[in-house]
Amino acid sequence: MMLRTVSPLKVKVALAGNPNVGKSVVFNNLTGARQHVGNWPGVTVEKKEGLCTFEDAKIEVVDLPGIYSLTANSIDEIIARNYIVEEAPDIVVDIVDASNLERNLYLTLQLLELGANVIILLNMMDLAEEKGFKIDTKKLEKLIGVPVVPSVAPKRIGMNELCQKIVETKKKSLTYKKIFKYSKDLEEGIERVRYVLEQYEELSKYNLRWLAIKLLEDDDEVKKLIVKSISNYNAIFSEVEKIKSELEKKYDDLIVAFADERYRIISQIVSQVVTKVQVEEPTLTSMLDEVFTHKYLGIPIFLTLMWAVFQFTFTVAAPISDLFDMIFSSLAEIASTNIKPTWLGSLIGEGIIGGLGFVFVFAPNIFFMFLALSILEDSGYLARAAFNMDKIMYKLGLHGKSFIPLLLGFGCNVPAIMSTRTIDNENDRLITILVNPLMSCSARLPVYVLFAGIFFSAYAGNVIFSMYLLGIVLAVLIALILRKTLFPGRPSYFVMEMPPYMVPTLRSIVVHTWERGSMFIKKAGTIIIAGLVAIWALSNIPYGAPIEESLVGQFGKLLEPIFAPFGWDWRIAVALFFGFIAKEIVIGSLAILYGTGEETLYGPISNALTPLSAYALMAFVLIYVPCIATVGIIKQETGSWKWTLFAIAYELILAYLVAGFIILIGHLIGLA
Amino acid sequence: MYSTVQMPLALVPEGALVEVVAYSPNVGRGFMHKVTALGLIPGAIIKVIRNHFPGPIMLDIKGFRIFIGHGIANKILVRVIG
Numbered sequence A: 001m002m003l004r005t006v007s008p009l010k011v012k013v014a015l016a017g018n019p020n021v022g023k024s025v026v027f028n029n030l031t032g033a034r035q036h037v038g039n040w041p042g043v044t045v046e047k048k049e050g051l052c053t054f055e056d057a058k059i060e061v062v063d064l065p066g067i068y069s070l071t072a073n074s075i076d077e078i079i080a081r082n083y084i085v086e087e088a089p090d091i092v093v094d095i096v097d098a099s100n101l102e103r104n105l106y107l108t109l110q111l112l113e114l115g116a117n118v119i120i121l122l123n124m125m126d127l128a129e130e131k132g133f134k135i136d137t138k139k140l141e142k143l144i145g146v147p148v149v150p151s152v153a154p155k156r157i158g159m160n161e162l163c164q165k166i167v168e169t170k171k172k173s174l175t176y177k178k179i180f181k182y183s184k185d186l187e188e189g190i191e192r193v194r195y196v197l198e199q200y201e202e203l204s205k206y207n208l209r210w211l212a213i214k215l216l217e218d219d220d221e222v223k224k225l226i227v228k229s230i231s232n233y234n235a236i237f238s239e240v241e242k243i244k245s246e247l248e249k250k251y252d253d254l255i256v257a258f259a260d261e262r263y264r265i266i267s268q269i270v271s272q273v274v275t276k277v278q279v280e281e282p283t284l285t286s287m288l289d290e291v292f293t294h295k296y297l298g299i300p301i302f303l304t305l306m307w308a309v310f311q312f313t314f315t316v317a318a319p320i321s322d323l324f325d326m327i328f329s330s331l332a333e334i335a336s337t338n339i340k341p342t343w344l345g346s347l348i349g350e351g352i353i354g355g356l357g358f359v360f361v362f363a364p365n366i367f368f369m370f371l372a373l374s375i376l377e378d379s380g381y382l383a384r385a386a387f388n389m390d391k392i393m394y395k396l397g398l399h400g401k402s403f404i405p406l407l408l409g410f411g412c413n414v415p416a417i418m419s420t421r422t423i424d425n426e427n428d429r430l431i432t433i434l435v436n437p438l439m440s441c442s443a444r445l446p447v448y449v450l451f452a453g454i455f456f457s458a459y460a461g462n463v464i465f466s467m468y469l470l471g472i473v474l475a476v477l478i479a480l481i482l483r484k485t486l487f488p489g490r491p492s493y494f495v496m497e498m499p500p501y502m503v504p505t506l507r508s509i510v511v512h513t514w515e516r517g518s519m520f521i522k523k524a525g526t527i528i529i530a531g532l533v534a535i536w537a538l539s540n541i542p543y544g545a546p547i548e549e550s551l552v553g554q555f556g557k558l559l560e561p562i563f564a565p566f567g568w569d570w571r572i573a574v575a576l577f578f579g580f581i582a583k584e585i586v587i588g589s590l591a592i593l594y595g596t597g598e599e600t601l602y603g604p605i606s607n608a609l610t611p612l613s614a615y616a617l618m619a620f621v622l623i624y625v626p627c628i629a630t631v632g633i634i635k636q637e638t639g640s641w642k643w644t645l646f647a648i649a650y651e652l653i654l655a656y657l658v659a660g661f662i663i664l665i666g667h668l669i670g671l672a
Numbered sequence B: 001m002y003s004t005v006q007m008p009l010a011l012v013p014e015g016a017l018v019e020v021v022a023y024s025p026n027v028g029r030g031f032m033h034k035v036t037a038l039g040l041i042p043g044a045i046i047k048v049i050r051n052h053f054p055g056p057i058m059l060d061i062k063g064f065r066i067f068i069g070h071g072i073a074n075k076i077l078v079r080v081i082g
Helices: A023-031 A073-087 A098-114 A127-132 A139-145 A159-171 A184-198 A206-218 A220-229 A233-247 A252-273 A284-292 A299-316 A318-338 A342-360 A363-378 A380-396 A399-408 A413-422 A426-438 A445-455 A456-485 A506-539 A551-566 A569-576 A585-595 A598-608 A611-623 A628-638 A641-668 B028-036
Strands: A009-015 A037-040 A046-054 A057-063 A089-097 A118-123 A134-135 A148-150 A275-276 A495-496 B015-023 B047-050 B057-061 B064-068 B076-080
Touching: A009 A023, A009 A073, A009 A098, A009 A159, A023 A037, A023 A046, A023 A057, A023 A089, A023 A159, A046 A098, A046 A159, A046 A363, A057 A159, A073 A098, A073 A399, A089 A098, A089 A159, A098 A118, A098 A127, A098 A139, A098 A206, A098 A252, A098 B064, A118 A139, A118 A159, A118 A399, A118 A495, A127 A134, A139 A148, A139 A252, A148 A159, A184 A206, A184 A233, A184 A252, A184 B076, A206 A220, A206 A252, A220 A233, A220 A275, A233 A252, A233 A445, A252 A628, A252 B028, A284 A299, A284 A380, A299 A318, A299 A380, A299 A399, A318 A342, A318 A363, A342 A506, A342 A585, A363 A506, A380 A399, A380 A495, A380 A611, A380 B064, A399 A426, A413 A506, A413 A628, A426 A456, A426 A628, A426 A641, A445 A585, A445 A598, A456 A641, A506 A551, A506 A569, A506 A585, A506 A628, A551 A569, A551 A611, A551 A641, A569 A585, A569 A611, A585 A598, A611 A641, A628 A641, B015 B028
Parallel strands: A009 A057, A009 A089, A089 A118, A118 A148
Antiparallel strands: A037 A046, A046 A057, A134 A275, A495 B064, B015 B047, B015 B076, B047 B057, B057 B064
């Protein structure tokens, strides 16, 4: 008997759509955990790919960046375009927000113009209904000429139907390519340009109608393509110019003329498929915007919410932190008393478990902080916060879009710096990246909590808050200085969409929080363990010697003079040195260096420092290089060692100066 | 409140309904591509929800909310229609 093997059907699918239409929810629904995140070739825009098996088919899904149109004006649009043109996916799933049909179909029209094989996923049907729209999807299908699958992605409604459509399309080799006709004059112009292009063999693999339209729209990328593929490109350009100037007798501007025509086609379609079933009443979004973006109330509300986020982060997490602390301390004790030989017990107990304990105690804080930020982001509030802060940001020489990356910096600078990708202008983006480490990330919090608890117990909260404030003030100052010196000019134009408010789904918040928070766990499990083991080893060589005479002791003594003016001893010098790996290590290494657990760390530290020198130390920890991961991400995002080294250097110098300044002021007002 | 007077979008009071008339003469292609994709084309009717002059402006374009910086708003000429 022979086994018949059927090779699975392979389908290549790209997901396209405007920002905030639920594209990533659809992507996650389709691919589940089978995702691969990388970068698009040559640029630092995130590329997500995944695999979806449906019946006997393997569907490879690529998530294109969220875009409004297919012009050549942003890196995201160019990526999406090039992918569709060069990689020729079998199907482009265009995810459309049903509650904003008119806006979203603009991209659909351009996808069809490009010659993509489009299936529309009409998402957010529930929201459209809430807004009082009734959409005749069958009619829409007929008018727009491509399949339309209604869906509510967070509830997974429509996902099976979509997969079915995709597989069916591939199996039957169906193509959905509707051509929408522009006005008579424009069509004539397009035909004439097309005729010119047809003479060139080299262009035959492209969609000539699309090239013609783009040439009339003065599209830089298409012009580059012509220059690249045809030696006699000037002949084409001069023909196109001739046709353009004739058309421009009729239309003021061709870019506007084409856009106008597209909107005309769209509004014809929309008027036939959408009926408004109820009279307009103020929507939730407009009511909430009344309050959240109020001229005078907006900022106080924002500050109140931020205060609530911090309260939530620290108070709610406290009991869980205590629990972790208990577990780790007892584990460490069990390990160091029971494991033989003693040195191994000491390594595992004090070095690894003890050190990790110090770090993991803060995991609840970090997760709660990300949880709170995810809720603010997914609910649509963060965009409003950016609106409120734009005027202030502009005055500070920062771009309005810099605000969200700076805010995310309180959680972790790594995702925060990655989120600067939304800023188109290179100078604006560099400034935002360079000052981002000054936003006090959650890894620095353990250091503040420890020192504030020991030296300022009654005002610990205020002292910690002052660190965050100091970070913000310094970020603003540095941004102003950078704008005045290295990056002259004004922040560039910007536009930001305001997603409708919605109650975030539990699933999306959990996924969001986990994606970010798990980076902390990974860091703890790898870099931090390695750092702690290194410190433990160095402090135990030669074994049995008093710690001052160990390798780490000798090294610390070498560093001590640098920090002597601030009254920090060699142990702190060592902790700061290793804190370069990750700030969490500062505390873990102090514990190792003093050879104690957390309960007993208070004693030696309160003897080693004064409140003044402790405060200066907190400021130093705030300012100097956050961690290796941040350095890595700065290198990745700026693509330049020059700026990476610049960031490290200015932060070290600034940290030293500010710590010195605090000590000086302290002495002057007699606090020492 | 019908008016034929043109003014930059940046100066329109909150709550006004306006029609886009034209762009300033000195705008580039990049600007044009950006605003047309958002639906800010001559003839479009938009509502000014918030105007934090001289800061950003929040607009409602056919039920879709965006905010644009002062710089862009200064280069879009509109007339108030309600």
